Amino acid sequence: MRQRLQPLKAACLPFVTRALRGPNRRRALLGSGLLMLLVVLMGGFIGRSPSYAAHDMRQSLGLEQGRWEREELEFTIFVQDEQERRELLREEHDWNTIHHRATEGWMLLDTVAGPHVIPPRPYQELQRRARALRNARMDLAPPDLTERRRYQHFDWNRPRDRQRLQAVLDAELQPQVVVYESPLGVADTIRLIGLTAGGVLLLLWLVLAPLWVGVQLAQELHENTLQPLTGTALTARQLVLGFAAGSLAPVAIVAAPQLLLVLVAALGSGRTVPALGAVSLGLAMGLLSIGLCMLAALAVGKQRSPGLVGIGLSALLGVSALTGVAIGLHVHADTLGMVTLLPGAGPCHLLAEAFAPRAHLSGVDALALDLRLGLAMVGALVLAAASLRAIERHVGGTHREGALHRGEAMVVALVLGVLAVAALPSSARFGPAFLAGAALALIPMQLLLVARIPGGDVPPALRRIPVVPLLREQAAWLGGVLVIALLAAGLPQQFHPEAIVGLVHWGWAVVMLAMITLRGAGLPTSIPTKVWLMVCLGFVAIEYVCGVIWCLDRPSGESLFPLGAAHPLLGLVHVGMFVWIPISLIRGLTPADRPALDLHAREG
Amino acid sequence: MQIEIEHLGKTYDGHDWAVHDLSLEIPSGSIFGLIGPNGAGKSTALRMVATVMDPSTGRIAYDGHSAGEGQALRTTELRRRIGFLGDGNPLYKHMTPAEYLRFFGQCFELPPAKLEAAIEQVLVTFDLTGKADAQAGALSKGMRQRLLIARCLLHEPSLLILDEPADGLDPRGRSDLRRILGRVRDQGVTVIISSHILRELDDLCDQVAIMQRGRLVVGGQVGDIIDRYEVGRFVYELRLLDGSGLAAAQEVLSRHRVLIERESVADGLPCLSIQVQGGEAMMAEVLSDLVAAGVKVVTVSRLRSRLEDVYDRLSEDRVN
Structure with missing residues (x-):
């Protein structure tokens, strides 16, 4: 084991030393300590502070009812401090706050005490007490009693209404004036500290760490400082791992105390399993995000400035994280599958499960959710490993057969397929939503296709792309994914012969999309070419929708090309594009032939 | 380290050769110029x-x-014995020379104690001790270049490869570079250096190879190459006794196929560098006419060709 870790240690040492040289280490440690203090204070503030801000946060987390709601249920008046309490008690005018609350209580008694109100048998004693107290305090009857009676409502079967009534009776129409305090105890506060630390940890690991690594790599590429490192004693894999470790070192220093807080809070609150699940899944998703950001930096880092790369990555990571948090904190049956796709959703859900279970909606199939969380973890690790392999080949210049080899690409495609199918709602069946989901699943397939384009030290302008083999490969991936999807969602209920037309349209769209990807990513493109590819992409979308319509329904119109229904001329354009787009893409992907050199002739 | 290159070729696209059929033998401990x-x-x-x-x-x-793959020697092992400075290698501007050297030393997995000793030594060798704690971005071009070469020597390689190391250096920097390379050779390190500034190489290199369009045009000992290609160029220096004969000499020379390359004064005597079209027989005829015209010639010496002359001759119009 030690021998196996030695190369990793050797790889990390230079980069970590570089990242933490001079004052950098002190800055990271100071930032780490300050952030830890801030998190503890923040958690303590939310848990214990009587301020309106802290109360609102507790309320939004579902840890406390609203103040006005508590006042009503407990027949109480909350004040911020003793001075406010004294002032309230000193109010002498007839319509003061206490009197107002007492009148509201009297109105409640009046509502339940009416001669025509017949409560269920267990609550008849409550009604008797209410009648007695109402009659005893007729002085509290408001002048506009008849008018106000029209707006009163009481339901004996609602626990909340009965609780209100009980509180009024117990207080004998004398509302208590109480200095407001947080209802949460020390244990709840520790959980809140854990929740805050977990949130910061996920922010650091899922957003800042990938962003930082991506920007650093983009900078190395932009300034050509990575190239000399390829001539050192480090292998390409060591270089990539070491580089990532070095970039992550300051983030790790800042994140370590947060992890400690999460674990301590989890132990303290007895919610270790979901907390460890949140940390593990967050780690796996973070690794995947880091890998993807490094790939993005490798793709554009030479041409674009690190600042631009950073802006792009932060936008993508920010949107992904915010959506993940929104879905993760409020998982329900229709969105639970998204935990497999959004890096932040699963860890956020588990974090809420660990530290704020009351805020978490648990009305979902727990087994289905746990299964998807497990799939997300395995999927993230497989995809992260594939990303590492692709980055390693890029950095080492050994991607002559593509950044991923054929077998690796197939595994990645199947994992993507499983994740995409798992992301569908449990109730999903073959239909429009299913086919729209399949369209979205084509996007990562195109990225996978890009990873199969031969690279190496061949300048892009001189590249030759094996179009047919790559199209065959993509067909195999899609076939595998289709089998997974049909196993999960079931076969279409009925099949009609017109669906063949739909399949032709659909197949055309998929093949053209792959060719557009190969042309756009594999060879240099001028501005007119880019515009043309965008036009082609538009027609691919039209054809995809057309295919879906023909597959699902029997269109009433007889035109095979739906644009023709709008205008005959548009129909002609549609037919023309249907024929011309494949021709132009094939021509673009196969430059004029020149005889290849026989590299082995001399060696022979 | 002795290098043997056999039929080396590189094509990026499978059609055109960037390097084609390059065969060289570089003796251990020599400086080889490309x-x-x-x-x-x-x-x-x-x-x-x-x-x-x-x-x-x-x-x-x-x-x-x-x-490489399937060979006796692993690439990473071999790289520990090679110091390579590629063309246009930048520095990390915010690192000090000591930090930069430490970073690369760790990339070569040098043990900590050995690394610190090596850093100290190369800083002294490359006259960077005074700037050890300054940021690399604040160093002069010459210092940056010295630091880059120092980085290549930190792990004590037996082969040093420098691609255009003198590019952008001022005369002082070039002189320092030559001094350093001489010292490195004395330690038994094989040095391969590329340059298009030939004056940097002709008295520094033991062997040179001239490449054109990816192919080797000529290679071997510098002296041998110059001797081999000298015959085509006849440049003589005439030293005259006094300036009074200068006009007469010019008059005589204008009657022959002679090009006056330069007029100068050496040790108080006027000198003429002339290129004679027609070989040594023509020069004998010119000299005879000069004497007949009363020009007092003190010495006539043939100027030795330089590597640059050979290169010019070979290049002609074959610039890529």
């Missing part, structure tokens, strides 16, 4: 020798062993 215009294939060849690029054809043997 000369050629931009695009001749020097950098590609050096990158292949440095193992950072795979050849399309041919092989390179290091002390008799090839490296």
Whole structure:
């Protein structure tokens, strides 16, 4: 084991030393300590502070009812401090706050005490007490009693209404004036500290760490400082791992105390399993995000400035994280599958499960959710490993057969397929939503296709792309994914012969999309070419929708090309594009032939 | 380290050769110069020798062993014995020279104590001790170049490969570079250096190879090459006794196929550098006429060709 870790240690040492040289280490440690203090204070503030801000946060987390709601249920008046309490008690005018609350209580008694109100048998004693107290305090009857009676409502079967009534009776129409305090105890506060630390940890690991690594790599590429490192004693894999470790070192220093807080809070609150699940899944998703950001930096880092790369990555990571948090904190049956796709959703859900279970909606199939969380973890690790392999080949210049080899690409495609199918709602069946989901699943397939384009030290302008083999490969991936999807969602209920037309349209769209990807990513493109590819992409979308319509329904119109229904001329354009787009893409992907050199002739 | 390059070739696209059929033998402990215009294939060849690029054809043997997949020598092991400075290698501007050297030393997995000793030594060797704690971005161009070369020597390689190391250096920097390379050679390190500034190489290198369009044009000992190509160029220096004969000499020379390259004064005597079209027989005739015209010639000496002259002759219009 030690021998196996030695190369990793050797790889990390230079980069970590570089990242933490001079004052950098002190800055990271100071930032780490300050952030830890801030998190503890923040958690303590939310848990214990009587301020309106802290109360609102507790309320939004579902840890406390609203103040006005508590006042009503407990027949109480909350004040911020003793001075406010004294002032309230000193109010002498007839319509003061206490009197107002007492009148509201009297109105409640009046509502339940009416001669025509017949409560269920267990609550008849409550009604008797209410009648007695109402009659005893007729002085509290408001002048506009008849008018106000029209707006009163009481339901004996609602626990909340009965609780209100009980509180009024117990207080004998004398509302208590109480200095407001947080209802949460020390244990709840520790959980809140854990929740805050977990949130910061996920922010650091899922957003800042990938962003930082991506920007650093983009900078190395932009300034050509990575190239000399390829001539050192480090292998390409060591270089990539070491580089990532070095970039992550300051983030790790800042994140370590947060992890400690999460674990301590989890132990303290007895919610270790979901907390460890949140940390593990967050780690796996973070690794995947880091890998993807490094790939993005490798793709554009030479041409674009690190600042631009950073802006792009932060936008993508920010949107992904915010959506993940929104879905993760409020998982329900229709969105639970998204935990497999959004890096932040699963860890956020588990974090809420660990530290704020009351805020978490648990009305979902727990087994289905746990299964998807497990799939997300395995999927993230497989995809992260594939990303590492692709980055390693890029950095080492050994991607002559593509950044991923054929077998690796197939595994990645199947994992993507499983994740995409798992992301569908449990109730999903073959239909429009299913086919729209399949369209979205084509996007990562195109990225996978890009990873199969031969690279190496061949300048892009001189590249030759094996179009047919790559199209065959993509067909195999899609076939595998289709089998997974049909196993999960079931076969279409009925099949009609017109669906063949739909399949032709659909197949055309998929093949053209792959060719557009190969042309756009594999060879240099001028501005007119880019515009043309965008036009082609538009027609691919039209054809995809057309295919879906023909597959699902029997269109009433007889035109095979739906644009023709709008205008005959548009129909002609549609037919023309249907024929011309494949021709132009094939021509673009196969430059004029020149005889290849026989590299082995001399060696022979 | 002795290098044997056999039929080395590199094609990026399978059609055109960046380097084609390059065969060289570089003795251990020598300085080998690779000369050629931009695009001749020097950098590609050096990158292949440095193992950072795979050849399309041919092989390179290091002390008799090839490296790479399926070979006796592992690439990473070989790289520990090679110091490579590629063309246009930048520095990390915010690192000090000591930090930069430490970073690369760790990339070569040097033990900590040995690394610190090596850093101290190269800082002294390359006259960077005073700037050890200054940021690399604040160093002069010459200092930055010295730091880059120092980085290549930190792990005590037995082969040093420098691609255009004198590029952008002022005369003082070039002089320092020559001094350093001489010292490195004295330590038994084989040095391969590429340059298009030939004056930097002709009295520094033991052997040179001139490349054109990816192919080797000529290679061997510098003296041998100059001797081999000298015959085509006859430049003589005439020293006259006094300035009064200068006009007469010019008059005589104008009657022959002679080009006066330069007029100068050496040790108080007027000198004429002349290029004679027609070989030594023509020069004998010119000299006879000069004497007949009363010009007092003190000495006539033939000027030795330089590497640059050979290169000019070979290049002609074949610049890539």
